Amino acid sequence: MDGLRRHKSMFLLPGLLTLFLIIIFPLLFTIRVSFSGWNVSNPQMDFIGGANYTAMLDDSRFWSSITRLTLLAGGTVLIQYLIGFGMALLVWREARGRRFWRVLFLVPMMTTPVVMAAIWQTIFHESLGPVNDLLEMLGLTKIPWLTESGPALFALMTVEVWQWTPFMFLLLLAGLLSLPKEPFMAAAIDGAGTWRTFWKVTFPLMAPVSVAAVIIRLIEASKLSDSVYVLTSGGPGSSTETPGYYLYIQGLRDQQTGYSGAMSLTYLVLMIVTLTVVAALLTRALKLKGDS
């Protein structure tokens, strides 16, 4: 029996090895790099203690990017959730053309982020873009969508919401379709109206799926960088920089390998802690049972 168990455990080896090669080893290597002075002009991994971490504490650009992303991700995920839930409810109840709407809603999500950002860059173009053309037709002033801090952040949020609301829609629709019919039948017999049924039956039943969907989207949003790269390149100034984009600049473009290693690890830890806390708070707020 022991031999069989040992024999079976051998099947885990390829998986463990892969895990080590693609996750554990890079993580350990990054930890090592984060304590080194490795940069463009010094390719040596000489140990410099916590100097990179000390410098990072002083780097206002890094911390601003984290604050900005927190607001950006929190705001966009909330909007995505509200719209996605609305769309899912619409398709869930609407029988006619349901398949068509489902496919149509999913199109933005299927588009590559870089392509999508390039399209939106054209849409928001200050002199040639249709958004400003429309504003002009309505007698309003053109808005410098991508060259002023406020509008640029708004543009970035619009793109995020547009692309990722379908993901929310997909998950929430799957959740709605898996709900048991009995509570709804009971609510109908009790004479509950649409809103009451929604608040008392649908929403609570959907809570576990909602928490999962929100957490998955928050994890994804924390990596936001590709659309920033195409749409604003972090500008104007550094007003749309996210940690992902700033890490790209420091690590890949400016080749501050040691420093970017320190920032990556710090950001990773911050994200793990934040998302765990958010998940716990949501679970408690929605009175969910079990782990989520």
Next chain:
Amino acid sequence: MRSRPYPGLVAVAAAAALTATACTAQNEAQQKPKEKTALFKPGSDIGYQKYGKNYPATKVKDVPGSCSYESISRKDYSGQTLKIISHAVPVIGEPTQLHAKQFEEITGGKVEVVNVPFGELHQKILTPLQAGQPAYDVMFYPSLWIGDLAPYLAPVPEKYLNTTGMQDVTAAYMDVATWDGKVVQYPVDGDRHYLKIRADVLKDPKWQAQYKTATGKDLKVPTTWAEYQDIAEAFSGKDFDGDGKKNYGSAEVTKRDDLTFSAFISRAAPYVKNPDVKGGVFFDEETMKPLINTPGFVRALQDMVKAKSTWAPGGANFGLGDEIFSFGGGQTLMSYSWDDAFIQAQQPDSRIRNTVEAAPLPGSTEVYNRTTKSWDKKANQAAYFTWGWTSAVAKASSHQEMAFDYLCFFSNEANTALDLTIGRFGVNPYRISHFAPEFWEKQGWDKDVAKAYVDTLSGMEENPNRVFDLRVPGVNQYMSALANGVAAALAGQESPQRALDGVAGEWAKITNQIGKDKVRSAYRNVVALEDES
């Protein structure tokens, strides 16, 4: 039992080692090209049309010499492969590919070209070199990276330095290719910033009269940044060319990660480059204290922030491409940067062809003296030689002769003459012969346009008051910090002084990180270029 296979293994290993040695020896022998019959006659007609319809029908004569089609086609490189890294198509990437194809056709050798976007080029070139891997034999890159790359580059052999094409390279561009007394970069392009204007507007009596009435000043090609601002403001938002669309005053490269630092240095040059003060404009050579937040630079940034009102919509995030199309496409009255926008305006299908003019960068009426810490009241203009594409051969390359032959072919007189006329190639005048107006007139340029263009460019060669790029190890870090400060001021996040104080702080950190002595030693090469010109 165990001892038996051991000698066998040793024998196999020895045989493998001997085979490998033999192969290596064979490879080394292959480095030298064999001789074959020339595929071209001396002075043959050379044109690019067979490579695609988007190449001009222009034909030029092959110029005799060791880099000519005739000479290179005598060499047989079959069996050898040359690896090249270059910028993405089209800028320098397209001519790299085109000449690689031609080189393959006439020498029988194989040439593999890897084109990478600008943002990845530095890393993709430097990382393998630092690791001691000859990933590429030939590299095309911006010449200001010389401070990072020089230790890994093979000096250009004497026989290539003695070619007619190389002898014709201007003194400034030979200097750009030289590091610690050795020519380590192979000149293939000459870049500088200069002013570009819509001459049809600035020289139109109707507009001159209107401008005089409105401002009390004469409308002429601006010679100071203050005049540039006045004119740009006066024409911004007007349809000055009657096409029913609004035009704008100035187009500048302002996108943070897209060469904004060069635009800023152009604006700063006349305020910071004092012909009476030696020792460089970016650092105090003795202490290596950054000078980037001194009053001259601050004044330039204030000017640039003020210029925002004269930019086309989106102008606060213009990359080089936007600047090229804004001026080259006729949207903007003036711009300043590399040749590209001017060449774009002069393309045969351009609606503003021959209505544009080139002029030296605007100057100032006073220049900061960092020795006396005061402003010297005098008219000042400074020429800015800003990077330019260059090429080099890796010291670790095992195909050095083939590599240098490729570069010598790339930049032979016939190829360069054709490349200069294709704006998107990014190849601009860098030889004395390129400053002949007749060459440009043959391309359909008006006599005045051609003359103003060559006078502007050659005038920079003769100007003793010159600024060069920083060209020290870690130059990208320095310029990234500068671009970030400039962008922060343009976005209104910080005042110009505060933004540049931040840049100075960053520069000091970068210098300490790289090593003060190492940066100083490299910076002396830049100072020598400026002070000994």
